[in-house]
Amino acid sequence: MDLTINEKRVLGVLAELKSADAVTLAEKLDAPEGAVIQWAHLCADRGLVTLDKTVVETAVLTEEGKKYAAEGLPERQVLASIEGPTPMAELTKHPLSKIAVGWLRKKNWIVIDKGMVVPTPDVSEGVDEVALKNPIAGTEGCNELVKRGLAEVLESVSWTVSITPAGAEIVAAGLDLREEIGTLSSEQILSGEWKSLPLRRYSVDKLPKKIYGGRVHPNQQILDEIRTLLFEMGFTEFHGSIVQNAFWNFDSLYQPQDHPAREMQDTFHLAEEMDLPTDWEKIKNIHMTGGQTGSTGWGGDWSPDIARKCVLRTHSTSLSIQHLARNPNPPVKAFSISRVYRRETIDPTHLPEFEQLEGIVMDKDLTFGHLLGFFKEFFGRMGFESVRFRPGYFPYTEPSVEPEVWVDGLGWVELGGAGVFRKEVTAPWGIDCPVLAWGLGVSRVSMLRMGLKDLRQLYRSDIDWIRASPVRRV
Numbered sequence: 001m002d003l004t005i006n007e008k009r010v011l012g013v014l015a016e017l018k019s020a021d022a023v024t025l026a027e028k029l030d031a032p033e034g035a036v037i038q039w040a041h042l043c044a045d046r047g048l049v050t051l052d053k054t055v056v057e058t059a060v061l062t063e064e065g066k067k068y069a070a071e072g073l074p075e076r077q078v079l080a081s082i083e084g085p086t087p088m089a090e091l092t093k094h095p096l097s098k099i100a101v102g103w104l105r106k107k108n109w110i111v112i113d114k115g116m117v118v119p120t121p122d123v124s125e126g127v128d129e130v131a132l133k134n135p136i137a138g139t140e141g142c143n144e145l146v147k148r149g150l151a152e153v154l155e156s157v158s159w160t161v162s163i164t165p166a167g168a169e170i171v172a173a174g175l176d177l178r179e180e181i182g183t184l185s186s187e188q189i190l191s192g193e194w195k196s197l198p199l200r201r202y203s204v205d206k207l208p209k210k211i212y213g214g215r216v217h218p219n220q221q222i223l224d225e226i227r228t229l230l231f232e233m234g235f236t237e238f239h240g241s242i243v244q245n246a247f248w249n250f251d252s253l254y255q256p257q258d259h260p261a262r263e264m265q266d267t268f269h270l271a272e273e274m275d276l277p278t279d280w281e282k283i284k285n286i287h288m289t290g291g292q293t294g295s296t297g298w299g300g301d302w303s304p305d306i307a308r309k310c311v312l313r314t315h316s317t318s319l320s321i322q323h324l325a326r327n328p329n330p331p332v333k334a335f336s337i338s339r340v341y342r343r344e345t346i347d348p349t350h351l352p353e354f355e356q357l358e359g360i361v362m363d364k365d366l367t368f369g370h371l372l373g374f375f376k377e378f379f380g381r382m383g384f385e386s387v388r389f390r391p392g393y394f395p396y397t398e399p400s401v402e403p404e405v406w407v408d409g410l411g412w413v414e415l416g417g418a419g420v421f422r423k424e425v426t427a428p429w430g431i432d433c434p435v436l437a438w439g440l441g442v443s444r445v446s447m448l449r450m451g452l453k454d455l456r457q458l459y460r461s462d463i464d465w466i467r468a469s470p471v472r473r474v
Ligand SMILES: N[C@@H](Cc1ccccc1)C(=O)O
Pocket: 314, 315, 316, 317, 394, 397, 400, 416, 417, 418, 419, 437, 438, 439, 440
């Protein structure tokens, strides 16, 4: 049997001791415990030793636990601070009363009667207090302390290694304890001396431990791929703040102030307010009368106070309109990949935050047909071969569509919305050519591309999944 020198050394010690724990072995062999355990496992693989694992639990007090061990549990301290019936109002002055009162009642150390706290006759030491003096893992008292965060249980693993008859036999037959040779010199080869040297054996059928290099998160890879694709298609990128006022998130997009999407249940509203642009009245006019656009507007009233209120952006269209307001002259061809926030109930296909890919193309003579053509091209390059369009509705586009892609096994999957911005949206900023606009859920795209059933997987720190996900072309 080709044993390594270290395996032989383990057997050598065990031939004498028969059985030993890893700490003793490590001492005898003057080697780290971890290494000794590894050598013992190699011997165990060959049936020369057996290994027994014992998990020992030790309880230790947390910082808070230590403090109470010295001063007494809060309920004990508070109880000690009163003599006989005491008004509740008095008791609550004690700095620990917040923690203590619940426990005092739970332990039946007090009863509360018409605002008076009355100590009961039985206030003897509890198992938790015993454990606080000497915590022993697994005892009822100690479990109580763990629940209260006053103690924690640490696990330590210890190994016992025992030699088997097969191992003893090998030792009895004599062990060659000469150092093994890992490299040969040319003299050793030329002289033929190598034939008698104890050469280190290599096992070619044992797989080495896997090494994982750093890598980009699979979802980020897809986002990067989309960015690269759009740069290749001639787009520039725009960014903006996560916090937007309603003016940019809703009003400038011709979303009426009583639109249901603005409701509490859909949007994260913030307490902050943000100033409006100095020429905000043109948006008010558009909403109330349609301004110079030939539209009748929504009618009714429009309040700058509502428009100043901040929200977490619910869509990146709020960034698109600001990009257009800053760049009102054609051509504009720009995109943004940004997180957006909605009050969704979390489930496999809905999250309260997700990435949107937002795009705008502005130029003379653009038509709705160009928008559909863009999607065919873009989704084709993303690997979705069939695209279809369903009519849609958005307050800021006319016409509007919802593009869908075909995914084998799932059917048609809706990916977002698109359309041509209405005059009510573009005219206030002096834009007079058509603007194609869209917003797609890219997390959906990632999910489909990776074949995931659960969107949440994209945002979990699941290191095994991240390592196992195939590296994609970027
Ligand atoms: N903002 C829309 C998508 C959209 C963007 C631009 C134009 C039309 C629709 C959404 O979040 O669903």
